[in-house]
Amino acid sequence: MLPLLRRLAPVLALALVVPVLMTTAAEAAPARRKIQYAEWRGATLSEGRFAGTVLHKGRVRIAEPVARRTYGGTTYDVGRWVSPWHEPGFALTELIASWQATTPGNSWVEVQVRGRTAQGRRSSWDTLGRWAAGDRHVRRTSAGAQGDDLADVNVDTWQVPGGVTAWQLRISLMRAGKARPTVRALGAVASRLPDVDDVTTSQPGVASGRDHVVLDVPRYSQMVHSGHYPRWGGGGQAWCSPTSLSMVLGYHDALPRPAAYSWVPDGHPQPWVDHGARMTFDHAYDGTGNWPFNAAYAGNRLGVTGSAYVTRLRTLRQAERFVARGVPLVASISFGAGELDGAPISSTNGHLLVIVGFTRSGNVVVNDPAARRNKGVRRTYDRGQFEDAWLPTSGGVVYVVTRDAG
CATH class of the missing domain: 2.60.120 (Jelly Rolls)
Structure with missing residues (x-):
């Protein structure tokens, strides 16, 4: 989780701004976004x-x-x-x-x-x-x-x-x-973005239904790092962003090599997460949740053929199109008590997790690093509750990390 959600309200295009994922008529309902x-x-x-x-x-x-x-x-x-x-x-x-x-x-x-x-x-x-x-x-x-x-x-x-x-x-x-x-x-x-507190739930899209998609993204808990390296945030609740990003890098086979995190003591689980926290830490913000710093770190891990950037999406229908192409997304959310059923934490004013897929009915399958152990990371959240926790708070922010820069 981030120390605080410091940005409320506040699609890939090249210099000519030709979107990689075009907006369809069904996705254009939130036209004010x-x-x-x-x-x-x-x-x-x-x-x-x-x-x-x-x-x-x-x-x-x-x-x-x-x-x-x-x-x-x-x-x-x-x-x-x-x-x-x-x-x-x-x-x-x-x-x-x-x-x-x-x-x-x-x-x-x-x-x-x-x-x-x-x-x-x-x-x-x-x-x-x-x-x-x-x-x-x-x-x-x-x-x-x-x-x-x-x-x-x-x-x-x-x-x-x-x-x-x-x-x-x-x-x-x-x-x-x-x-x-x-x-x-x-x-x-x-x-x-409009100044709204809730949104109309989007209809399920290409990654839902009979051929629904769930990507095989590795599962890492941020909580197993509690107390690690106070000078880089102290692990646990503060490391949702580098833990989520490490899951995506693991999916793309782009985690750092052991020599890069040889400074991490033996016995630390997933030492590449400690490395990610150190290499994304913002010394002025005093945390690991700087969005562009995380994307820049991921871009270096992917090499010249990869791409990593921060953007905003209009609805989960756009997220489904990424997932259908084999691209998991790191999403920034915020919710109060009782607003996200099944979450491992009761509330948060800023948290990042990975969208890895969708159920037949269109609900969201995630890897939520706030689980206490790796085995509890995979969760399924109600589609409407998730969009309410994502779109009005961070404005639909995601990290897009892919092996294919084009």
């Missing part, structure tokens, strides 16, 4: 502006630095890539970025966003995260509130109360010495 994910990946990164960087074999890397920056007592060469302005077709009020990068040696990246109103007014650049794959040189961190003009930042979510009609991302690559950081994908989900 305006959501669009746009991304630049590989060759489409050529559409951006390069400042001290070049595109080499589908990756942005530093060529001739355009600046030097001192951070944490170290001076870094800086190169940047800036996306084109993107217009989602509505006035967005929230945005969550995702990226896939490598940061060898003493290197890291900083991701920023700015917006533009219909009248042409531009916001300042707001920082969404300072990120490195490891933690030897730089502490991975969000940047805190930045409510100086049109927008503010709530941990990892850019919030624009008045709305903007266009957005632009900038990623800065920082290197010390001969380190060679690279970026192979950068994107964001923009949304404008």
Whole structure:
């Protein structure tokens, strides 16, 4: 579970924004839920502006630095890539970025966003995260509130109360010495969601019925890690996100190798979960629940052919289409006492679990890491109760992690 649900209210598309999973008429009923994910990946990164960087074999890397920056007592060469302005077709009020990068040696990246109103007014650049794959040189961190003009930042979510009609991302690559950081994908989900407390339950879709689908995702309990590593959240209730993500990585055969978690003492169950918690920990937020940090970690585990990003879905019908393609989803939910029958916890103000399938009648089959033991992780939740715990709270947030980037 997350320490708190800090983002209320606040589909894959490339630079041309052609959704991988198109919305059908049956899924369009919640029309007020305006959501669009746009991304630049590989060759489409050529559409951006390069400042001290070049595109080499589908990756942005530093060529001739355009600046030097001192951070944490170290001076870094800086190169940047800036996306084109993107217009989602509505006035967005929230945005969550995702990226896939490598940061060898003493290197890291900083991701920023700015917006533009219909009248042409531009916001300042707001920082969404300072990120490195490891933690030897730089502490991975969000940047805190930045409510100086049109927008503010709530941990990892850019919030624009008045709305903007266009957005632009900038990623800065920082290197010390001969380190060679690279970026192979950068994107964001923009949304404008209604202020509602409940939703109309969606009708079962392609993963339900006679040919219903349940994916064989491994089952890990976050609770077996209670007390592990207080400096990275302390395990147990705080590790729902890295535990859920580890289940999905295990499904994709992309867990870290034993050498990566050799620092975990013998006897710790599923030591790759400890590794995931350490490598997703946000030192400013003081937790492992930073959504983009989790996606960035997963992207590194999958390699160049994989894809990992944060987006929002409109209903479980869209989730069913991912599951039918063999893609489990990590979903962010929140519920009160008596609102989710069969859950291993009575309530939560922020929790992540894995959608692994659906029953014939359309109810949701999940791997819920809040179970006390691995054998209790697999659960089935009522479809309507699940959507009520998911859509009005996190806005339908999911991590999409897949071996197929296309």
